[in-house]
Amino acid sequence: MKKDELAAVIRVDEEKCVNCHACIAACPVKYCNNGAGEKVTVNHAICIGCGNCIHACTHQARVIVDDSAEFFSALDKKEKIIAIVAPAVASNFPGRYLNLNGYLKSRGVEAIFDVSFGAELTVFSYIKHIQAAAPPFCIAQPCPAIVTYIEIYHPELLPYLAPADSPMLHIIKMIREYYPQYKNHRIAVLSPCIAKRREFDETGLGDYNVTFLALYEYLEQNRVNLASFAAEDYENPPAERAVTFSMPGGLLITAERHRPGIGRVTRKIEGVHTIYPYLENVAKTINSGGGKNGELPVLVDCLNCEKGCNGGTGTRNGETPMDQLEAPIWKRRAEVEAKYGGSKSVEKNQKKMFKILSNYWKKGLYHRSYRDLSKNYTIKIPNNQELAGVYKSLRKFGEQDIYDCNTCGYGSCRGMAIAIFNGLNRPENCHHYNLSLIDEDRGTIERLNENLGIQVEKSLSFMKGINDLINNLNDQIVRQASAIEESSAAIEQMMATINNTASMAQKKQSAIQMLVSNVEQGRASMRETIEAVGTITKGVEGVGSTIKVISAIAANTNLLSMNAAIEAAHAGDAGRGFAVVSGEIRRLSETTRENSRNIANTLTGIIDGIKVTTARSSTTDTLITTMAEEVNGFANTMTELINSLGELSIGSKEITTALVLLREHAEAIKDGYHTMMDKTRTLEESMQMITQMERQ
Template sequence: MDKNKKIIKVDENKCINCQACIKECPVKICNEVSNDHVTVNNDLCLACGACIDVCKQNARKGIDDIDKLKEVFNNPEKKAVAVISPTIASNFPGSYLKINTFLKENNFDLCINSSVGAEIAAKTYKEKLDNSNANTILTANCPSIVTYVEKYKPELKSYLINSASPIIHTVRMIRNYKIKYKNAEFFAFTPCYSKSKEFEELDENINNITFRSLKNFWQNNNIDINKFEKSKYDYDTVNKGAFYPLPDGMKDILNFHYPEFDGKYRGVNGKENIYDYLDKLPESILKNVAPDIVNCQNCKNGCNLGHGTLNRLDKNNKPVDVIEIEASKLHEEIKSNENTVKSLKKKYWKKELYHRDFHEYDNIYWKEPTEQELQNIYNKMNKFSSKDIYDCGACGYETCQDMARAIFNDVNKPKNCHHYHKLKLKRENKKDKKYISKLSKAHDNFMEKLQKDSENLYISVSDLIDEIHDDNDELKKELKNILVKYNISEEMIILIRRFGKNYTDTIKKIQKQLRHMQDKSLIIRKSINKVTDMKEE
């Protein structure tokens, strides 16, 4: 796979900067807010996929290596090996063995279920447990959990078991014991986008294909998987290995291979549980009450509901009971004689072959602002007293202080604070009210003057009529026609009422009406002058 490739991709045109992804993210800091959308820092991201679920705009999607499949399909000379997670059974119930046929008809040489690797991993676990100085060990099968411990909880790193995941066990077994496939191209069919992180970190050169992408590939290429016949996995010497994706799966495998194992085991799964558990685990270890083995899984009910699965697309999610039944069907279809399975450890296990190390990371932590720096940021967020600290969570962070820390670390902006917008709108509304008040006052003054001018004009014309002798009917008639023709006082009243109903009309409209009245005033004045001239004659 490509080094340092993005695993979570953001469509900037769809993102509306709603901050839901930040709220859902276990670590927050990997989300960086630009002007109008949220990007992902791949180096800090756990690739847990939580943000994909919560994004209602479909602006986020997981990236795997599905494009590499076409290269194999179009190149029959290239050796290719498929290592398939047992979670395939719950994602393609009734058709998962047909996928083997589909792949082999498209130039794959081997199709192996990683349950084989899980059986061998039992031996690795036992060796590590027997030689560990730690009273508690954390499984390292979930890449999101490993990344979290390595980058955000390094004090727990010494408790991670130095054992590769069952998929890596399977790949290394093939490369070391099936020599002709040593340089083949390996494809892992998994429920998980974060597997790409694991393969990259361990430099295993494995392509990651999620079940979701596989289904889309079929749809885009008009492939009906049900038209293929079923075919068995290669090297399907397994027993309990099919259960390893389940929360208690590793416990079942250990007990099968080592019945004497009686260590205290705890399976913790689901984003809403595991990260809080890990944060509090050091205290449990200190008090000597932690279990011997903690099987850590990012996804609720284990890997069968991973973010690259079809099960995850089901809004109601499959009940765990159904998933376990489907896993059991796979177990029944591929299980082998107990003695044959147990012989795997002798045949394919080699000391340190399945060992893995963990990385040291520096400068992952957020810079912490001083009290003064924190206050300065609060001020930028329009927070000037303790009453402004709402901790409402609308920004995606649990507290206002966490939001301020994000701003201090340049991964968010003050404008994304709900209170910031609320106060800004309040201030703008206050300014608008002052403006409207001034405009209204100016309008009232104008209308008052206009009304007085109208009344004075009406009085002037009326006075002229009264002054004309009764025998000068022609002049009186002309003046009355002026009042009738221009309806001065009534027109003024209508104009006043019109503005009174909507005093927020623009100045331009007022000016237009004023010019109109001025034009009428000139006409009236000319008429009055005409009448006056007639009177003088």
């Protein structure tokens, strides 16, 4: 780190930062914070390390930076380390601060010194400076935040800063000078102050700034019970009144021992919002040529923290009451006073303390010089014209627009304007600017509101039309659902009929097959009949020929009988018997002949009938053949019909399933309609509510 650079003692956790500007409001120097972005960042070059923003940030976005991690790492590495402990340790570890020494030694710290004794040396140096130089005005400098403030913002006060080291630097220089065995040891400073890192960097003294807060958290996380360690005293001679140095006014309590009545020419002042305005006014007084005629005190006993070092920025005591913080300090003072003879032996104590301090004080050893860091402060102050331009960007056009509301954190509109002029903030963080935008847009909003009302009315009318359409749709849905139910019932009945028909057709299919078989058998029988008729016809025709022969024989027989009768007549009585026989023969022949004719006629009729029968049988055969073909065609058609009915029966199941789905869809449409109606009513209610809000 370069000599003029300043270490970061505050870190911003950007994940937690909400850009609320509480840190800027709490900061005594304001412009070390940059609020121009989404998160407020810190410019460490002009941050004085007062730590007030840490307590102000309720989001824990501001975090202290110290060297505790490096210190414990060095202990683990067995580096040669000694420690010095600030007097505020008695308040931060009440009743256990000497046990803390025992713990540190168990970790490898070789020696531990009490900064309270360094405070005794510091007051000794102040008194000698005041006695020797008789300055008109002297500012005590135990607090590094105050030193940094003067170095950056009011370097004209540097000549008035006490030219003596702080108590911590006094004890460090004392160790280097009077304890040569620790000359090369690194020094850890157990401190209540985050800004001490700046002091160590500037002077090159002190290696680790270990805050009490970080130390306490480390002990808690590692479950270290200090009571289990032996109480170990400090290496240096015991301090006396300076054990109160961590309290506001502790310097005066100690100084009164050396110079009684010094409190009457001393200004005791502490607290961020008190000390820095006070120093600013002192600077104005000095710059104006004043302060030479007793307007200023001889000594300013000042601290950055309102509760002193006991409630410093590196402690966890920010909210602890003063009485509770200081009780352990007063107890310790009583204990050390007893070692020096008690409060009744003031003069004796003074002599003892003077002698001890003289043994550890050397002229020039504890001298302190300071740096002028005003070049770090590059903030430009705008002239009136530039300021007016910034105000214009903030929509501030007159005195009535100067609110000084502190919403921005700067305490005044001018402070905000300076920040914007230097790029450290933006108009959007100005309360008036945002109100102005709202006011400017109010007319537009009212017009939009009016248009909104019109549109809402149109929307309500449109909603009414939608409701009417939905109601009509509902009627159609109801009718459709009813039609679906009726169609479903009819289709189900049809499907049942088809299934029954298919079942009956399947049962009749065997009968049809039997019919086809019977027709085939009938056709075969008819052909056999036709063949038999033909055979009979031929036989009858043969009988006819035989009858002709018989008829011819009968004719001849008749002729012979006639001849026999004639011959019998010729024979007389002898021939009478023969005449009778010939007569019978003649009758028989005539009867035979007559029968032959009848038979012939009958046969002729039979033959004619057979011919007719044959013709009709042929016709019947043709018809039976045709009928067989038709029956076969019918059978095939019935088979196809049965197969189709089977497929139709299978398809009917799918139709039935589809009908079920159709019913379900119909029910879903009904439900959807009701939901749509509910949403429409809700939308209508919302539109009506918007109308009411618009009217309001």
